[in-house]
Amino acid sequence: MTTNTFVPLARKWRPRTFTDLVGQPEIVRALTNALTQDRMAHAYLFSGPRGVGKTTSARLLAAGINCRSASGPTPSPCGTCESCQEVLEGRSIDALEIDGATHGKVDQARDLIEIVGYAPVRDRRKVFIIDEVHAISAAAFQALLKTLEEPPSHAVFILATTERHKIPATILSRCQRFDFRRLTDSEVADRLAEIAHREGYAVDAAEKPAPWVEPAALAALAAAATGSLRDGLSLLDQAVAQTGGRVTHGDVALLLGSPDRTALVALLAAILSGDRAAVLRGAAELEAAGSDPRATAHDVTILVRGAVRFAADPSAPAVAGVSEDGSATLRELARTSAYSTLLRVLSLLSEAEGMLRRSDVPSLALEVLFLRLAELPRLVPIEEILASGASLPPPGARPAAAPSPIPARPQPAALPAEPLPRPGAADPRPAPAVPDSPRFVGLTPLEAADPEPEAGSDAITAFREAVEKRHSNLGAALEDVSVSIEGKMVRLVLDPPSPPLARRLGEPAMKKVLDEAAVAVLGSKARVTVESAEPAGGDLTAAAASADPGKVERENLKNRAAADEKVRKILDLFDGEIADVKPDERKP
Numbered sequence: 001m002t003t004n005t006f007v008p009l010a011r012k013w014r015p016r017t018f019t020d021l022v023g024q025p026e027i028v029r030a031l032t033n034a035l036t037q038d039r040m041a042h043a044y045l046f047s048g049p050r051g052v053g054k055t056t057s058a059r060l061l062a063a064g065i066n067c068r069s070a071s072g073p074t075p076s077p078c079g080t081c082e083s084c085q086e087v088l089e090g091r092s093i094d095a096l097e098i099d100g101a102t103h104g105k106v107d108q109a110r111d112l113i114e115i116v117g118y119a120p121v122r123d124r125r126k127v128f129i130i131d132e133v134h135a136i137s138a139a140a141f142q143a144l145l146k147t148l149e150e151p152p153s154h155a156v157f158i159l160a161t162t163e164r165h166k167i168p169a170t171i172l173s174r175c176q177r178f179d180f181r182r183l184t185d186s187e188v189a190d191r192l193a194e195i196a197h198r199e200g201y202a203v204d205a206a207e208k209p210a211p212w213v214e215p216a217a218l219a220a221l222a223a224a225a226t227g228s229l230r231d232g233l234s235l236l237d238q239a240v241a242q243t244g245g246r247v248t249h250g251d252v253a254l255l256l257g258s259p260d261r262t263a264l265v266a267l268l269a270a271i272l273s274g275d276r277a278a279v280l281r282g283a284a285e286l287e288a289a290g291s292d293p294r295a296t297a298h299d300v301t302i303l304v305r306g307a308v309r310f311a312a313d314p315s316a317p318a319v320a321g322v323s324e325d326g327s328a329t330l331r332e333l334a335r336t337s338a339y340s341t342l343l344r345v346l347s348l349l350s351e352a353e354g355m356l357r358r359s360d361v362p363s364l365a366l367e368v369l370f371l372r373l374a375e376l377p378r379l380v381p382i383e384e385i386l387a388s389g390a391s392l393p394p395p396g397a398r399p400a401a402a403p404s405p406i407p408a409r410p411q412p413a414a415l416p417a418e419p420l421p422r423p424g425a426a427d428p429r430p431a432p433a434v435p436d437s438p439r440f441v442g443l444t445p446l447e448a449a450d451p452e453p454e455a456g457s458d459a460i461t462a463f464r465e466a467v468e469k470r471h472s473n474l475g476a477a478l479e480d481v482s483v484s485i486e487g488k489m490v491r492l493v494l495d496p497p498s499p500p501l502a503r504r505l506g507e508p509a510m511k512k513v514l515d516e517a518a519v520a521v522l523g524s525k526a527r528v529t530v531e532s533a534e535p536a537g538g539d540l541t542a543a544a545a546s547a548d549p550g551k552v553e554r555e556n557l558k559n560r561a562a563a564d565e566k567v568r569k570i571l572d573l574f575d576g577e578i579a580d581v582k583p584d585e586r587k588p
Helices: 025-036 054-066 082-088 106-116 138-149 185-198 215-225 229-243 249-256 261-273 276-288 293-312 324-336 339-350 352-358 362-378 382-387 456-470 472-480 499-506 508-522 540-546 549-563 565-574
Strands: 043-047 095-099 126-131 155-161 176-179 482-486 489-494 527-532
Touching: 025 054, 025 176, 043 054, 054 082, 054 095, 054 126, 054 155, 106 126, 106 138, 185 215, 185 229, 215 229, 215 249, 229 249, 261 276, 261 293, 261 324, 261 339, 261 362, 276 362, 293 324, 293 339, 293 352, 293 362, 339 352, 339 362, 352 362, 456 472, 456 482, 456 508, 472 499, 472 508, 489 499, 489 508, 499 508, 499 527, 508 527, 549 565
Parallel strands: 043 155, 043 176, 095 126, 126 155, 489 527
Antiparallel strands: 482 489
């Protein structure tokens, strides 16, 4: 007894000829011409978003190269011969499919290079389809360079990736590149309708025998697929399983966790009118209905994008998934709302996805976002304020005072200006009144005052931490350096002297790190000096020659320990002194 195994729609209806490929006419034309003229390149790179036909095109190209029903490469593989069936099912012995994510190490690349040298077992050429090739390591890419540039005549490489920017330029230059574009909502919806019809589902809303699918439901699924036909087919599978074969637009909305777009149009109208109460009510209704905040933000973004298009071009096509009444309301909103406001709303919404993903309470984050958007219509552009006749005072000019209720003392025009009062005497002149209304101020940016240096050990600790943050190795080297701060001068004293470390600290790159750390702690004009401690006798070489090396080392260690802030605090706490020190044998 045999049982029918369920096959997902995305696999069952995978294109088996180039004519079935959706939304990539330029790529189909280039590949079919290459097959017709037998002008096959040795390496191809297919890049683009997920679910747009990259791997399918690679299989079709491999089938066209090795179809046994034709005397040579053909743009129309039969799909019935042994070679075509094995290639299209991904189990051919001469068309190998390799996953870059699990075969990305250099050893596996070397194994692949060895396999490339062998002639095909049965077909014309040996085709290597490497999917998600961007996951291959840099060393593996380097190993493949020579093989990709000059492969054997029987080998063809087809690389597929969703992240072309991660592919090294040396690999890109050795391939013919084809960029697969994201499908439009209408292309996905049309393909979903075609497959639903082949599966026995009625798509016409007028006749609803069991089973059936509403066109509005297909449009909503296509919009949720965001240009990926595979995602659209997977959602259609899920919708059919959830509803039992009768798929409505409401069922799809519940599946996607997004409200009806017509209701979102009303929410958008409240946002663009600045009606805070209506915005809060709409956000509460969305939360009560259990809508996914990210899906809601995505749908509102689509509506605002459509409104921007209507504002720029009144003849733009209607937004998918919105009823005729909703589209009419959207066009009216685009006509009555300022274009700059619509752009600001769209800009904030485009940045909301990351915020909602990071938020612990996405519904609250979405409500705050809607309230912020509702404040945008109240903003007055600076261009309108300037165009109204108000002028900005010149830099340094004192703002004009508002009229005072106390009459000013009359003065003859010819008299000189009032003399300033003597020091310590009261100023007889009336103080200017504070204006009641907002006034313009100069646009010249005020220079922020430098922060006052932190006192004592706090500033030294802050300087060490600032260096450690910018350059960890340099921060580790400063552990053995005495640091002191005098005003805005940071003194680094090498005790004992170390010429290699002094040269290292004097390098331009290291000097830049030290200066930046000093400015961050002490403000501008801070600088760093590097000095070497001199012995009491004055001549370092003579003193070192006459001194006992072990005693000198212990004295240096004792001085460094006594200069350490933590050690000083412990000595002060217990009223102690350093009896002896020993070097840490664990450090090299």
